[in-house]
Amino acid sequence: AGYGQITAVNTVGTHGIIGFNSNNGTVTRTNMLIDSSGRVGIGMGDVTLASTLGVTGNTSIGATYGVIAAPTSGMIVEGNVGIGNTTPDAKLDVSGDIMASTSAGLNTTLRLYNYSPSTPTLTDGRFSIIASGAAGIDSLRILNNSTNLVTIASTGYVGIGTTSPG
Numbered sequence: 001a002g003y004g005q006i007t008a009v010n011t012v013g014t015h016g017i018i019g020f021n022s023n024n025g026t027v028t029r030t031n032m033l034i035d036s037s038g039r040v041g042i043g044m045g046d047v048t049l050a051s052t053l054g055v056t057g058n059t060s061i062g063a064t065y066g067v068i069a070a071p072t073s074g075m076i077v078e079g080n081v082g083i084g085n086t087t088p089d090a091k092l093d094v095s096g097d098i099m100a101s102t103s104a105g106l107n108t109t110l111r112l113y114n115y116s117p118s119t120p121t122l123t124d125g126r127f128s129i130i131a132s133g134a135a136g137i138d139s140l141r142i143l144n145n146s147t148n149l150v151t152i153a154s155t156g157y158v159g160i161g162t163t164s165p166g
Helices: none
Strands: 004-008 018-023 029-032 040-041 053-055 059-061 075-077 079-084 092-094 107-112 127-132 139-144 147-153 158-160
Touching: none
Parallel strands: 040 053, 059 075, 079 092
Antiparallel strands: 004 018, 018 029, 029 040, 107 127, 127 139, 139 147, 147 158
């Protein structure tokens, strides 16, 4: 008794309108907060909310995924996800540009796998598209596992089976 409470008053701490708190007998923690603008914070404590929904920790979304632990500070989604698309036709369906980047001097890689949960190796049926290099020496490479198949250099030269066409 006394370990959970719903606080529905003008404020919870200094920021909220409605707070869902827990108490381990020593410390009271705000687990969920709804502020006067309708913004919701989950697992964030008593803070000023900056977004419509803020979640600290991991998130599982879907009919059966709610009981599965997502990676630390990560998210798992059951079903298709649409970004800029209200009717996604694939696991990830993006309407618009996609940008991938990394630190200077490192490769940006798109990996395509034929992944089977019963034989979880990430080398079977793997193709990679790698953008690499620095200004003036950039290249785009297509690989099968670690074997270079095609390289397109920033000069416009195309090499098959080589990383240095010319």
